[in-house]
Each structure stands twice: as C-alpha cells, then as structure tokens.
Amino acid sequence: MSAVALSRRRWSPWLIVAGLGALVGWSYHGTRVDMGALLSVEGLRQIGVYVARLFPPDLSAGALRDAAIAAVETFAISLVGSVLAACIAFPLALGATRTILYHGVLYEGQRLGRAPKALRLGVYAASKTVLAVLRTVPEIVWALIFVFVVGLGPFPGVLALGVHTGGVLGKLFGEVLEDVDPRPLEALQSTGASRLRIVLYGILPQAIPQFVSYALYRWEVNIRAAAILGLVGAGGLGQRVYVAISLFLEHQLLTLILAIYVMVTLVDALSAWLRARVL
C-alpha cells in the first residue's frame, strides 16, 4: 500500500490547481453563466416581484390540511424508501466485500482452490457492478422509470429511493465491512469457527452501528429527494409543488415550501439524535 503510494509519481500541486482552474473556466463558459442578467436591476426586480407574490402563505384550513397530508406522504416515502434501500444494500454489500469472500486474514490458514476462487471473484465483480448501476442512475430517473411501470403516486417514489439509495448504501456498507478490525476475527477463527459464524460474531457486531448511522444519514438525504420526486409524478409534496407552480397558486406554493422546510428540519434533528445514540 505505502510502497505503491511512494512509487506513484508526485504531481506538482500548482499543476493540479491550474488544471482545476482551467476546468472551472471551461465549464463556466459552457453553461453560459451570465451573472449580469441575474444581478441586473431588471433581474433583481423580477426576483422581488415573484417573492412578493408568494406572500402571504395560504393558511386556510383546506390548504394546511392538503400540505400536511402531502408532508406525511413525503415522510412515508422517504422512510419506506430508506428501509427498502437498506434491505437491498445488505446482501449486495456482503457480496461486495473481498475480506469475506476470498482475501485477508480469514484466508491465510487455507488457500482457496482455483475454481472456488474464480467463483468468488465472480460474485464480487457482479455485486460491485449491480451496486454501481443502481447508484449511478439518479433517483429522479428511477422515478420516471417506475412511474411508467407502476403508475403515478407514492409507490414509484418509494421504489426509486430504495433502488438508488440501495446502491449508495451497498457501497458504503461494503467499505465498512472491509474496514472492521481484523484482530478479533483472527481470534474467532482460532477457535475453529466457520467463516459464516465469524461474520455473525466478529464482523457484523463491529459494522452494524455504522450501517445504522449511514442509513439514517441517507434518510436525511432522502427526505429532500422525496420532495423532488413528486415533480415527475411520484407522490408527496413535490407533486403538489408542481401543481401549484403550474396553476400560479403562489400562496399555496409558499405553504408547501414551508411544509418542506419544517419536515426536513424535523427529520434532520430526529436522525442526528438517533445517530448520536448508535455510535
């Protein structure tokens, strides 16, 4: 590891900074950023006009009830989606962990034969590939696909979050599994325990608190994502926001934005509180 790091050629930090600068400049040009238009008198006036039109929020009983129902739906999408993600991530992560399949302290006492090793390398490669595909497709694209498959409503939202976040968590879980302290594993192995029992008694007890922590953190990310998914018809606050924008219902829009704010803040606080307790 360190030998590899040392032999790798050292790039001058100035060269890296210059390269990144050029990349930013090229992207700035390519995206046609026009700060003049945004910050011109006309631009600022437009912003002012639109913001003024949002006020006051629609606090009628009907609008509030509608926002509350949508907020609860968004909450439920993010929660069920995150649980689904953890269920997808866990088995794939086990398959994406070299130290469980074929490498490291559990394989120093007995070499694997050629065929079993090839099979295990195959499992590893397949798990890594599936996880990569799940996570590189953004949740909004998954939502479009699932809306097409199962129709409008919160269900495609749940599936989209579960599949995308499953890929993200699977990668993180796999890294946690490979990083556990190997010394207890060596001790368990010396009692004659099989590898499956070593996973149960040595690897998972070290890894699960971090699994929970990562899953809770991704839940915070998912509550925001769940508010967006509605824009493509996958339920929750986003769907209401889309309708409010389309029908120029600015006062209701502000109510919905406030509902998103309250909900995200609550979930952030709840998740942070829970995470402090598992680690």
Added chain:
Amino acid sequence: MYELRDVRKVFDDGSVALDGMSLTVGAGEHVAFIGPSGAGKTTLFRILNLTLRPTSGMLRLNGTDVATLSGADLRRARTSIGTIYQQHNLVGRLRVVHNVLAGNLGRWSTLTALGSLLRPRATDEAARALAQVGIPEKLYARTDELSGGQQQRVAIARVLIQDPDVVLADEPVSSVDPTLAVSIVTLLRDISNESRKTLLMNLHSVELALTYFPRILGIREGRVHFDLSPDKVSPEMLEELYAGHGDERGELAALGEGTNSFGKACRPLPGFDR
C-alpha cells in the same frame, strides 16, 4: 503434541519471519518463548494455531501433518488449540457473555450461534468460566467498557469455554501492569495444570519466563537460539539473544543487578544475583 521441522515463513513482501525452525513440544508441557521483538514469535504462534500457513517445512499436530487438513477438518483441529492474544482480540461492542461463549463457535451450528446472539444460551457455563478468572460480575457488561486486565480475563474465559488441549498465549501480559501480569501468568499456568493442557507462552519479560516456566526457548531471527531449562540460561546467553535490541537490554541490566519490575513475585535467579 507439536512437531516442527524446518518451518519457514516468507511473507508476500519478501520479509522472512521464520527461517528454518525446528522444535518438538510434548503433551502437557509448559514452554516460554523469549526473544527480541521481530524475532518471529507471533508468526510462529499463528502457524501453531493453524491460522497461518508456513511457506515450507512440516508441522505435525498430534502426529497429523497439518498441510493435509482443509475445510471442516482444519476447523476441527483448530478447536483443540486455544489462543490468547496481547489485546484487541475481543469484539468490544458485544457483551462479555457473547465473547466468552464464542469459545463454542467451533462446535455450535450456525443456527445455534445466531440464536445465542439473540438470547444467550449456556449462560451458567459462561458465568462459571468468568468466576474462574475472577470477574463473575461482568457477565452482561459491554466488553469495551472493561479495563485491559479485565478484557484479558474475558479472553481467558473464552479459552476455558473452548476447552482446548493446547493453550497458546501470545504476549498476554504486555499491555497490563506488573502485578496484573503476574496474576494472569499464574492463572494461565494453574488452569493448564488443572486440566493437563499444554501451555505455550510468548513473553516479553524474561523474569516471568524464567520464574514460571520449566522450559525456555530463545528465538532470534526466525530460528531457535537456545532451548533450555531456566537454571541453564545464563546472562551471557540472554545478552546474545537480545544483542542489538536496546530497549530490552535495559531490562536485562536490571535483572543482572538482582532487581526486577515484579518485586517478590519473581524470585532472584541463580546466576543473576551477582
């Protein structure tokens, strides 16, 4: 019990840990291994508990060439060898009871093992083992909340549950204070005597080795430097064993002056009380 002939271990990075080691240990023997750090003692113990394969040479356990063992046979052979490490060999997040009962993992089915994590079984057995090592009240404590010495006792309790024929202790007292070190070494010796187990111990401290063990193996540069009873070990031999290793020589100097860090627990040794 053990028969090693010309065992070599070369790691992937090319470093030679064992360079042609040969030795025989009979059933029920107590042997201490001493020598400078980096001499290959820990590698030797990993080969002896069958979690590391020698590069070449032969290792027989009770007459069986271990190179022929694999899968379930290899795991069964491991159940007859209990190992205690310097530290960090317990799962800190599990309760003590699970770490102790892990001594059963070579015998239990996976389903039994999983069930015991949810609802510990054989708790009276675990409690008895903990009582034997002097911390019966820690059964349901979280392991990472115990002190270093208490954790070492939990590791010993796990070996008691495993009930092996051989106990390997790799620097079991390097991270505890001197009084505790003496009590852990004597505990391991007494337990091994009671049930006629073979006891092999790596020791950083020459005093403890010479006081508590009838056979001393000096290891240097991956080979057996000497293999003697403690009364035959002379200060000159120890000088030679530790030549070029500064920190351990200070300890030897103190030994030569008749003092040691363990006080009365280690008697003055013949040849050292000049």
